[in-house]
Amino acid sequence: MTTAPIRPGDKTPAASSEAIPFSRRVFKLEHPANIGPLLHIVGWLALLAFGLFVPAATEWYLAVPLIILLTLANFSLTIGVLHMHTHRPLFVSRRMNRVVDVMCCLPATLTAAEMREVHVLNHHRFNDGPGDVTSTEGRDSGLRAVWYWFRYGTVVKSHTVRMIFAANPSDNRRKRRYQFIIDLTLTLAVAVGICYVAGWERFLLFWFVPFLITQVNSGYFAWLTHAPARGYEDDPSKSLNTAGNILNFFIFNQGYHSVHHRYPGVHWSQIPEKLDFMRQVDAGVVVPYWMTINSAWRVALPGGFLDASYGERWKAKLEKRIEEGTVRARYLPWFAWI
Numbered sequence: 120m121t122t123a124p125i126r127p128g129d130k131t132p133a134a135s136s137e138a139i140p141f142s143r144r145v146f147k148l149e150h151p152a153n154i155g156p157l158l159h160i161v162g163w164l165a166l167l168a169f170g171l172f173v174p175a176a177t178e179w180y181l182a183v184p185l186i187i188l189l190t191l192a193n194f195s196l197t198i199g200v201l202h203m204h205t206h207r208p209l210f211v212s213r214r215m216n217r218v219v220d221v222m223c224c225l226p227a228t229l230t231a232a233e234m235r236e237v238h239v240l241n242h243h244r245f246n247d248g249p250g251d252v253t254s255t256e257g258r259d260s261g262l263r264a265v266w267y268w269f270r271y272g273t274v275v276k277s278h279t280v281r282m283i284f285a286a287n288p289s290d291n292r293r294k295r296r297y298q299f300i301i302d303l304t305l306t307l308a309v310a311v312g313i314c315y316v317a318g319w320e321r322f323l324l325f326w327f328v329p330f331l332i333t334q335v336n337s338g339y340f341a342w343l344t345h346a347p348a349r350g351y352e353d354d355p356s357k358s359l360n361t362a363g364n365i366l367n368f369f370i371f372n373q374g375y376h377s378v379h380h381r382y383p384g385v386h387w388s389q390i391p392e393k394l395d396f397m398r399q400v401d402a403g404v405v406v407p408y409w410m411t412i413n414s415a416w417r418v419a420l421p422g423g424f425l426d427a428s429y430g431e432r433w434k435a436k437l438e439k440r441i442e443e444g445t446v447r448a449r450y451l452p453w454f455a456w457i
Contacts, residue, residue: 148211150386155453160196162192166189170321171313171316177324182324182325190328193226193329193333196223197333198336200219201223201231203371217298224305225309228306229272229337232296232299237252246380258342259347264418268335269335271334271337271341310322310326313326336411339411339415344358345357347359355377356377358376358379359406360374360397361376361407364457375397378390378394378397391455394457397437403430404430440457
């Protein structure tokens, strides 16, 4: 009788190939739920193709909603899909992960190298404190806040360039340098190609306008997740959490920002299991609105981004859901539904 080989450090036999999920074995997905983020990429491509090549797309009654949808899709790929892909790659295949890197770069020229350098290595280390190049300190209100939104993309790229083009970089940074150059070059080439093939008018409407809005929206999101919560001393409450069910469906449970900072490497479908951490979060930093630029008007109101009354109601619902064991959505169990 033979036994399965033992991996170093394991106490049990290695899993047989039959135990490997079909999605991993055939499609190389790191988790079956990752089909969701991939559908967002496909959706963005479909919307962009419609705008670029369908003759009627330039009619105002189609162009306006299409620009809005493309902007939301841009935001999803840039802040949503690329964000979680950088923390935890969508595929177990290096080549497929590089394809995702490039696809997520196309809408807003944000490379995986930038997300790694600025968000994972810097922001998660310093968490909006001293040393965080994207810190909101001194920029938590008024025109300084608005200026933060507009210059965020420049800050991200500048820091990344300093890190990956520094003298004597580590092997990982040297690798990210090449990936940064390749991804950015491909993205710019695609943009030029779109302009040439589809014409400058469609390029402006369906690529450049959503691109510009996404630049500001990304800065707004980065600011909003921390600036309004700067007055809280306890670590769990130093992030703003958008707890709306519909938004978290579209952004794969990533609205629970406090949970993300506590468990940055957890798969997005496992975030519902971690929502008990939200019990430690102050109700004031649990909000219902979308973290998109349409909510930016709140900057004109003192404390306009906080909503303690909503947070208290939401936390009461959370307690009930936890007690009943119904934190996950009934028909879409990968998602939280409070």
